[in-house]
Amino acid sequence: MGTTTATGVDADLSALFAPRGVVVVGASRTGTKLGSVMARSLQAFGGPLALVNARNPDPAVGLYPSVAAAADTLGEPLDLAVLCVPAGACADALKDAAAAGVRAALVCAGGFAEAGGDGVAYQERLVAASRASGVRLLGPNTSGFLIPHRRLTASFVPGVGDVPAGAVAVVAASGGVNHALAFLLADAGVGVSLAVGLGNATDVDAADVLEHLVGDDSTEAVALHVESVGDGPRLYAAVRRLTRTKPVVALVVGRNDVAEFAASHTGALATSWRTTRAVLRQAGAVLVDDERALVDAVATLSHSRLQPNPDPGVGIVTAQAGPGLILLDALRGAGVRTPTLTEDTQARIAGLLPPMTFQRNPVDTGRPGETFGDVLTAVAADAGVDVVAAYALAELGSTEQLAAAAAATATEGAPVVAGLGGSPTEAGELRHQLHAAAVASHLSPTALATGVAALVEDARLAHLAQQPDAEGAFDGRSVLVGRAWDEDQAKSVIEDLGLRAMPRRACDDEESAHRALDALGGPVAVKLLDAAVLHKTEIGGVQLGVRSHAELDDALTALRAAGASRYLVEAMAPSGVDLIVGAHRDAVFGPIVLLGLGGTQAEALADVTMRLVPVSTAEAAAMPDELLGAALLDGWRSGPRLDRGELARVVRALGTQLAADPGLQSLEINPLRLTHDGLIALDAVITAIEN
Amino acid sequence: MGTTTATGVDADLSALFAPRGVVVVGASRTGTKLGSVMARSLQAFGGPLALVNARNPDPAVGLYPSVAAAADTLGEPLDLAVLCVPAGACADALKDAAAAGVRAALVCAGGFAEAGGDGVAYQERLVAASRASGVRLLGPNTSGFLIPHRRLTASFVPGVGDVPAGAVAVVAASGGVNHALAFLLADAGVGVSLAVGLGNATDVDAADVLEHLVGDDSTEAVALHVESVGDGPRLYAAVRRLTRTKPVVALVVGRNDVAEFAASHTGALATSWRTTRAVLRQAGAVLVDDERALVDAVATLSHSRLQPNPDPGVGIVTAQAGPGLILLDALRGAGVRTPTLTEDTQARIAGLLPPMTFQRNPVDTGRPGETFGDVLTAVAADAGVDVVAAYALAELGSTEQLAAAAAATATEGAPVVAGLGGSPTEAGELRHQLHAAAVASHLSPTALATGVAALVEDARLAHLAQQPDAEGAFDGRSVLVGRAWDEDQAKSVIEDLGLRAMPRRACDDEESAHRALDALGGPVAVKLLDAAVLHKTEIGGVQLGVRSHAELDDALTALRAAGASRYLVEAMAPSGVDLIVGAHRDAVFGPIVLLGLGGTQAEALADVTMRLVPVSTAEAAAMPDELLGAALLDGWRSGPRLDRGELARVVRALGTQLAADPGLQSLEINPLRLTHDGLIALDAVITAIEN
Incomplete structure (x- = not known):
């Protein structure tokens, strides 16, 4: 099955996720150990299932002495081996299975690299056996996977076999989180197509x-749980490719310092949470903050996906004002647009509702009446509405009306996402009906808001990914390899990239500094000029506002005291708002561009946003709006207004140069000042990769 | 029943929430209208229930023509009347009921002030009838209340009669939110003691x-939902009093702009979200961000409350690393401390778990074994652990072990809060068992973290409320009433309050400005001095760094151009971190003190914290740590370090002065600079209340 790459490893995962037959190695018919629990879980599998126990074979009860013996007897291909033997015995068990025709293996046991000691060697041997044999290996140290529509439960967690088949695939770093998510999705009435812990x-x-899920017809949306990343660019490419056809919602763990515990978990070093989030979002994944939001978002996206849209409009219909207010507050907080309904729609609604109700958006139906469904249909048909968030608390039949109307509008107008308040039993029954009608539903206003916000974000990201680049990619030069740049040289480099700096003179002595003052006119900044000094300000290496020759003498004296033997004399920049832009080589993801607000406060808040290189003009232009202090860039207190296109050119130029020049570690402009005359680089630092 | 105030209104709410008998006015035996739905809901009530229908009385089926007739026939006191008549008829119905001995009334109907038009007058008449008769009135425009342990369901929402009796009281601004919360609490297996929508x-x-809940023995914890506040100080006092004996968790709606829709809802103006949150927290309420967090938090607090503690330590025990990592990340994000376990505890755990597992805190039991309970007990007994967060995904009996151990430790050691992953049915059954053993439980790591963080926050706030004031309250002076202060005068006022400013001279002409420069030495700041000009910087009214008489002449010329006829010459302050402190009179809450970071970035982020006056030294000293940029105040990049006590004195002085002087609208110091020499006021503005 599947295609085979040059290394002999199956490039696809059909042997793992669509095996023709399964064998449990280390199985027993009784007991509570892994091998017996796993054998019981797999009994439901529709295809051939063989159990192997080398120590106590008993062919009478279907316990074979080896995989080869099982395969011979059954006469059926056994694609997947579930290895339930001790860590130290796994490598040999995998080799034996491979020899008997097995193409994929699952190892749940722990005690490998994550445990240290002998485990490191056990893992190395197991991986070597996998590579040598071409057998795809899931694990070790996982609790397996489940594919309900194949009745394939390769997991030792009880009850997980009852998780219903659905359209959501779960891809979790951790086996425990995989199962926790599968149960939460079952509780949400959604079910899973595949749920795997890595x-x-x-x-x-x-x-x-x-990559496997791109071609998996049973999957409509993907929940991704990330703890650490090995190959950053490959993960980016896989998410980017998948999001073209299926929405991906990502939860990245590690916002706070959890590195020590994390390392004990899978043996991997923690990847930067911030960078990983930025890259996944750039690849088109909707980001969430916790596992409940993950379920809310992916459940919603599994039922409907909006067309790519720069800023979808959300219509709100609520049967009760109080929960509607929570819903509106949450949607506004998520940056979702709730446009005023058109006059036509308002006129239609005015004919359906008593005059006391709010009808512009949100539409509050007041005490719900028989017109609830018609109101919902009217809002869904509004020209400015791309999706409807509808909430009803069970009173006077409101939830039933909502469910009926949402199901009816599922085929025309904007899709409806439903929120239902009421007794758990009744709400559960309605959710079931809505699920059957392909309408997503939630049990609280906040969950509803999370689901709708995910639809909106997905549509925005899809739109962004479609934007063609206004200009061709800038050609980076590789002439910079392996040297050190002082500020004057660094500024020459960025000027070559098309960026602006203030007029300046590099001066080898005091006399030339005085000539520079005459040439530039005052006031000037005078700085220590030395490629070896990266933090000039801290050591008194920057003197500002120098106007006269007398002041220049004082400044030069101070700079000499700070160790200067050369000087940079530069015209003072106009006032404005300081930014930081840079490009650096991330250990996991490779070239990354970064934008942040300058100043100590922004630094204390780590108010930055990032993108993987290459970054499109549209993507780079969207970066400033992610900053907490974005308001400062749009004419705050009569200040300057940022030209997003100009900023995008700066960001792209830095990123392209870094990517083109393998000798560069980073280029940073700090500060890049936003002035009424545009962006000006006030300082620039370029660092080479250390050899 | 109850005590009666001078106005004739019952001061307690026993007639409403513990009525000896109930009468439904506007009832019918059949149909789907409010009066019939309400009559059916109330059938379960244990005490006497009378139905009144003035139009179609039918004593044969128990439909009386009037409340008086019903009371006479039944011969029992009817304390509570549920009025199901049109809005315009409610006032008269209330008067009739009062005449027949009714002491409390519920009006669910809408169409009053929130609807405008005639509704305003209907509401005025209804309120007047309530005041005149002394009948306590709940509503109008609500969906009522429920008290399961009295089988009292004064609500027209179907299914709500099945919400189980429990220890959580819900006090919701909105009837819809009240019911939504009651259903969510039922779903969480917790139940309610009282759930009321206002x-x-x-x-x-x-x-x-x-106030009623202070004496309600059936209530252990309170969920408070707030949309707007009428009498701020009274709400503050009620929450402060209640939190002494029972935890309160508060959800305030309106973080984002929802004012227009909110006004249509209850007719009330939106109160400042930020101020309301700050005041409720100061009163001891645990704040949450959404209704699910409200349920997680209040459910946890209904089972256990920690002793007052400045910073409780949380022990984490998890059967699976992945969910444990989410839990740890969430707890760290909530600012919760997870101390390393003592050596004794670690030694105990080392004897219970295989060496590969993480054992310092979190404790990861790896694949759960029979020792899970002993591990939990060991962590609960650790000297540094005040509460244990324990998570297990159902595998190999782990959840059963967790439940048994948590129930066992409920009587000794730190309380345990449980998180259970697994099939909804199994997890639900275990939750039920834990609930019976008074152990709170949750179905996801994030919900568990929310619950535990609420316990911690409640204990911290209780500790803060207990702190005696280190110093006596400052005596404000009321000599300031009704005038205007220029910067020099304002600084004299704050110097009288014990705050520091730089040496300065108020100058009536240029000559005295030059003398001031000589006296103070350079560099100085020179400012326009005019009580009528509040924003000097924007109009060029501030000149900094003036060192010589020539520079002073330039500065004075510029100030004259900006309109100055008087000048303030002041020594330049040392560099540092700028803060904003102030006190102002809030329309809802009265005197409020405010602390924020200075600078445009902090302003763009609205990075401020507030307290109601009077504020204790301990409360004021805790304010800086709530700022997003708090790191800047503790020696960021070798900068100055804030003395919390010094700041508390400044904050208290401003607040006390404002409270003591009814003529003052606000006192603001912006910036208050944190320097290596302490806090220095760089500018001060005092405004009087406009008459």
């Missing part, structure tokens, strides 16, 4: 599974 | 219900 991810990793 | 809150408001 554990130590020695062979099959998140990118592999995401 | 609607237009014309008489019975949140403060009344909170």
